[in-house]
Amino acid sequence: MTRSSYLRLSPKNRTFTGFSQAWLGSDHLLIVNSSRLVERYQRFAFADIQAIVVAEGGRRAIWQAAVASVCFAFSMWVQFTFGKRFFAAIALAALLLALLDIARGPRCRCILQTAVSGERLYPISRMRTARSFLAIITPAIETVQGSVPVEDLAAQAAMTPQIALAESTAQPPAIERPLGYTPEILFGLLMLDSVLVFAALRSTFTVAFGLLPTMYFAEFLIGILALVQSRTRSATSVAVLIAAFLCVIIDPFALSGAAAWPGVVAVFQQPSPDAAAWNNQITASSTTVFLAVGWRAAMAITGLAVCHFERTAKGE
Amino acid sequence: MTLQGILCSACLRPLPAELWSGVEGQRCPDCSAPVLVKVFPAFAQSKIGSLPQPLAADLEASCFYHAQNRASTPCDECGRFLCSLCTLEIAGRTLCPICFEANLRGRKIQDLESSRTMHDSIALALAIFPAFLIWPILVTAPLTLFWIFRHWNSPRSILPRTRVRFYFAGLIALSEIGFIVVVIAAIFLVRR
Numbered sequence: 001m002t003r004s005s006y007l008r009l010s011p012k013n014r015t016f017t018g019f020s021q022a023w024l025g026s027d028h029l030l031i032v033n034s035s036r037l038v039e040r041y042q043r044f045a046f047a048d049i050q051a052i053v054v055a056e057g058g059r060r061a062i063w064q065a066a067v068a069s070v071c072f073a074f075s076m077w078v079q080f081t082f083g084k085r086f087f088a089a090i091a092l093a094a095l096l097l098a099l100l101d102i103a104r105g106p107r108c109r110c111i112l113q114t115a116v117s118g119e120r121l122y123p124i125s126r127m128r129t130a131r132s133f134l135a136i137i138t139p140a141i142e143t144v145q146g147s148v149p150v151e152d153l154a155a156q157a158a159m160t161p162q163i164a165l166a167e168s169t170a171q172p173p174a175i176e177r178p179l180g181y182t183p184e185i186l187f188g189l190l191m192l193d194s195v196l197v198f199a200a201l202r203s204t205f206t207v208a209f210g211l212l213p214t215m216y217f218a219e220f221l222i223g224i225l226a227l228v229q230s231r232t233r234s235a236t237s238v239a240v241l242i243a244a245f246l247c248v249i250i251d252p253f254a255l256s257g258a259a260a261w262p263g264v265v266a267v268f269q270q271p272s273p274d275a276a277a278w279n280n281q282i283t284a285s286s287t288t289v290f291l292a293v294g295w296r297a298a299m300a301i302t303g304l305a306v307c308h309f310e311r312t313a314k315g316e
Numbered sequence: 317m318t319l320q321g322i323l324c325s326a327c328l329r330p331l332p333a334e335l336w337s338g339v340e341g342q343r344c345p346d347c348s349a350p351v352l353v354k355v356f357p358a359f360a361q362s363k364i365g366s367l368p369q370p371l372a373a374d375l376e377a378s379c380f381y382h383a384q385n386r387a388s389t390p391c392d393e394c395g396r397f398l399c400s401l402c403t404l405e406i407a408g409r410t411l412c413p414i415c416f417e418a419n420l421r422g423r424k425i426q427d428l429e430s431s432r433t434m435h436d437s438i439a440l441a442l443a444i445f446p447a448f449l450i451w452p453i454l455v456t457a458p459l460t461l462f463w464i465f466r467h468w469n470s471p472r473s474i475l476p477r478t479r480v481r482f483y484f485a486g487l488i489a490l491s492e493i494g495f496i497v498v499v500i501a502a503i504f505l506v507r508r
Binding site for chain 2: 032034036037048049138141148151
């Protein structure tokens with residue numbers, strides 16, 4: 001075995017990719033972050049540790065129990081055997097996790113404070129661990145730093161000159177995050193979809209049934225992504241994005257979807273839908289086709305132009 | 317960066333001095349989370365580092381790297397005189413920046429190491445995971461054995477750790493090689 005001067009302070013806090021653990025050294029606290037194949041070490045000298053703050057965190061057992069309940073409900077509702085067993089297994093796993101979570105005690109968030117940093121100690125994730133951790137590390141730190149009553153510490157800290165950054169002090173330049181390309185992807189997709197929706201509404205139910213749902217899904221997904229990432233965008237870009245997203249939501253219910261859907265439903269409602277029924281032409285009015293194609297093309301051109309001008313203004 | 321006061325670990329807002337007692341059951345006034353705070357004397361000490369002293373007379377020893385500064389201590393490794401600006405206290409030794417760099421590169425001081433590769437875990441992964449696809453063991457089984465021999469004496473974790481992963485990896489790799497030999501022999505015999 002490797003000779004080591006370290007004593008274990010906490011159990012392993014495991015994640016999907018590795019674990020982290022706290023160890024007690026002769027004059028420092030060692031935090032090990034392991035990715036299984038490589039271990040990374042962080043050391044905090046006892047002389048530098050100013051404070052350790054532990055805050056009790058939220059409980060996840062409620063969410064795990066909720067997931068278990070939903071899965072149990074699904075397992076009752078689903079008709080086929082595989083589905084019943086699948087949802088029952090998930091519900092059981094969620095229930096076991098909830099019980100395990102309760103048994104391990106309340107969670108916590110521990111921060112170790114030095115003069116220049118506040119470091120989150122991930123291995124200290126439960127109150128029980130935090131108590132035993134503090135019980136061992138406090139005497140070790142006090143051996144190096146000595147022990148002073150808290151009232152005296154507060155009074156001394158108030159008198160000690162602090163190196164604080166005045167508001168007038170020159171600050172380092174702010175790092176601006178580059179603009180993402182998700183809005184451009186959305187508007188490019190809308191341009192492409194304007195051609196596809198024209199093809200779908202001027203062809204058979206088979207083509208429309210294959211094409212339209214895929215289009216709607218892609219537009220919705222990228223629209224959500226673009227809206228989520230739009231915080232760094234200008235107000236004009238955000239306004240165009242919101243308008244485009246509203247059109248994406250309305251279109252399947254009012255324009256292209258409304259034109260194609262009744263025909264598809266009629267084909268499904270036939271006792272034995274044959275190939276001929278699927279090959280029927282969609283009877284969408286010219287106005288519907290014009291509007292479904294038009295809003296996509298208009299939004300795409302406007303959006304791409306706005307994005308281009310925004311990038312030019314930012315000098316990207 | 318200088319932190320102002322003791323911060324709540326849940327909301328990162330300053331905690332009043334009344335909560336520094338280290339007693340459980342108190343709540344952060346901002347987020348109401350139950351907090352347990354331990355404050356140590358380092359918090360009250362001055363955060364200003366000591367500045368190097370300028371030379372007062374020509375006869376005084378000066379820093380090797382800063383001729384205008386008075387030397388305060390020699391480097392434990394190279395013996396050069398250092399001012400307080402150049403002094404680095406590492407693992408009970410006083411080093412100059414050049415010797416510190418040399419130690420860092422040569423991994424001479426364990427307390428300076430920030431990462432280590434776990435060769436035993438790599439060997440074990442190399443022995444186990446390719447076996448799921450069967451054919452890669454033709455390459456990975458001998459490679460595992462090579463890895464074990466190559467890194468048998470390489471520095472392992474700085475924490476307590478045995479060589480058990482190396483033993484398991486070697487055992488699995490030998491079994492895989494045995495399996496390959498049996499399969500090849502079987503094919504050879506069947507063809508004859």
